[in-house]
Amino acid sequence: MDRVRTVAQHTPGSRGAAKGSTGLGLLLALVATVVWSGSFVATRGMADSVPPVQAVFWRWIIATLAVAPFAARQAWRQRALIRRHLGFIALASLFGVALYNTLVHQAGLTTSASNMGMIMAASPVVMALYARLGGERLGVRRTFGLLLAAFGVLLLVGDGSLDVDFGAGDLWMFAAALSFATYSALLKRKPAELGGPAFLITTFVLGALMLAPAYAVSLTVQGGFEVTPGTGGMLLYVGVMSSAVAFFAWNKAVSIIGAARAGVVYYLQPVCVAGLGLLLLGERTGPAELLCMALILGGVSLGARR
Known part of the structure; x- marks a missing residue:
């Protein structure tokens, strides 16, 4: 029986299926990365009009409503399983939903969208x-690709120099990168029997509950914000696309190819953010930035391969 299983694992069909799964995982990681790149631009665009905690709170309310039609029934069916693993799910909610996004919005007050994307690329390390x-085991090629991309990111943050001077917003983003990396690592421990949609909506609800006290304080101290077509549109984007769609794609990608390999794809984020920042916010990209992006792309290409 073991021999039959071994032969089956080494058939061309099995190898093709493995390659197909890897390709799907890389594609899902890329989808999440591109969508999240847009969220940094939206976050920077809201910085002057929506207080960070309020923006994040409404982001998760919108995200919960967006996934509810697809996830609520499964979450109800698996409620006993959710209760059994509530500690783990709460930890994932803390790092991936409440902390990570609050830190990103806080950073958006004092740093550019491009810097936000560049610094977040530290999370794959x-x-x-x-x-x-x-x-x-990471392997020599993937490790070299990781280091090459990291070097490109460091040069990008330092405007072509390794002498990097970080501001307050940049430090907030480093904290966000650490929080997101911790969340991604936790995903490997998600119980296999817990459905992806059920896990997603539960983390969204718990994250919103964790933010509720801070939201109440922000309302009291800072007051509310005016809902305009601009702020409403950006909140819908970060709530539906950057939260519901991107988190589902990322979680699925990590379950297929692992956090380390998905993290290599995540290095593309500075490239995406820089392009969107130029198009939507007028943030310029010069020759030095283009060279650094080429290093990042080269590192991603090496690190994503088997």
Whole structure:
């Protein structure tokens, strides 16, 4: 029986299925990365009109409503399983929903969308370290690709120099990168029997509940915000696309190819954010930035391969 299983694992069809799964995982990671790139532009656009905690709170309310038609029934069926693993789910909600996004919106007050995307690209380094600590072998090619892309990101943040001077917003983004990497590492421990939609809506609800006290304080101290077509549109984008769609795609990608490999694709984010920042916010991209982006793309190409 073991021999039959071994032969089956090495058939051309099995290899093709494995390659197909890897390709799907990389594609889903890319979808999440591109969508999240737009969220940094939207976050920067809301910085002067919507207080960070209020923006994040409504982001998750909108996200919960967006996924409810697809996820609520499964979550109800798996309510006993959710209660059994509530500690783990709450931890994932804390790092991936409440902390990460609040830190991103806080950073948007004092740094550019391009810087936000560049610094968030530090999270794959932490993902790879978590993966290595968990016993995953990264391999020479993927490690070299990771280091090459990291070098490109460092040059990009330093405007072509390794002498980097970080501001307050940049430091907030580093904290956000650490939080997101921790969330991605936690995803590997998600119980296999817990459905993706059920996990997603539960983390969204718990994250919103965690933010509710801070939201109440923000309303009292800062007052509310005016809902305009601009702010409403950006909140819908970060709530539906950047939360519901991107988180589902990312979670699925990590379940297929692992956080370390998905993290390599995530290095494309500075390239996407820089392009969107130029088109939508007028943030310029010069020759030095283009060279750094080429290093990032080269590193991603090496690191994403088997």
